[in-house]
Amino acid sequence: MVEARPVGDNQGMILTIAQLGQPVLRERAAELDPASIVAPEMQQFLQDMRETLAAAGGVGLAAPQVFRGQRLFLAAILPALDPEGPPEIETFINPLLTHASPEKAAGWEGCLSFAELLVLVPRHRAVRMTYLDAEARPCVIDLHGFAARVVQHELDHLDGILTLERAASTRDIIKASEFESVVKKNSLEL
Ligand code: NI
Numbered sequence: 001m002v003e004a005r006p007v008g009d010n011q012g013m014i015l016t017i018a019q020l021g022q023p024v025l026r027e028r029a030a031e032l033d034p035a036s037i038v039a040p041e042m043q044q045f046l047q048d049m050r051e052t053l054a055a056a057g058g059v060g061l062a063a064p065q066v067f068r069g070q071r072l073f074l075a076a077i078l079p080a081l082d083p084e085g086p087p088e089i090e091t092f093i094n095p096l097l098t099h100a101s102p103e104k105a106a107g108w109e110g111c112l113s114f115a116e117l118l119v120l121v122p123r124h125r126a127v128r129m130t131y132l133d134a135e136a137r138p139c140v141i142d143l144h145g146f147a148a149r150v151v152q153h154e155l156d157h158l159d160g161i162l163t164l165e166r167a168a169s170t171r172d173i174i175k176a177s178e179f180e181s182v183v184k185k186n187s188l189e190l
Pocket of ligand 1: 110111112113153157
């Protein structure tokens with residue numbers, strides 16, 4: 001489902017994002033051979049993913065969402081280089097959740113594969129993840145709050161799990177268009 005690209009073109013391209021109903025979103029993705037990460041084809045794919053994430057205005061994007069069943073995702077969760085700027089994007093390859101706080105918090109999550117819906121999802125407040133970065137370096141990161149939520153959402157994509165399965169109740173699934181009027185109003189009462 002990825003369009004052809006001229007050979008030798010270093011510019012990235014916008015990839016098609018798989019939408020709810022595509023089987024790839026429900027399948028477990030495969031581990032990557034670490035030796036393949038630095039290959040030009042993979043580096044080009046990572047650049048394409050970065051551009052696709054930026055174009056979509058998302059905070060995370062997993063490879064299965066662009067029809068590629070491999071265990072990698074992007075998450076915009078690193079401190080901004082420019083204090084006024086957006087968070088930096090990290091690449092997580094073969095990620096493993098090695099620690100998760102027992103405490104969970106519920107938060108509303110959107111997904112680029114079904115942007116029309118928001119789902120209230122309980123997530124661990126803090127997690128530790130080990131992974132390889134875009135240069136195949138082994139990394140460990142401790143995250144909490146929103147950043148921890150983002151990587152848990154993206155890790156789920158690698159196991160074919162969507163927020164819809166994580167909802168405590170189908171009542172916790174709403175249309176994004178209703179968020180301001182329904183959820184924000186109710187959250188004032190918390
Ligand atoms: Ni998603």
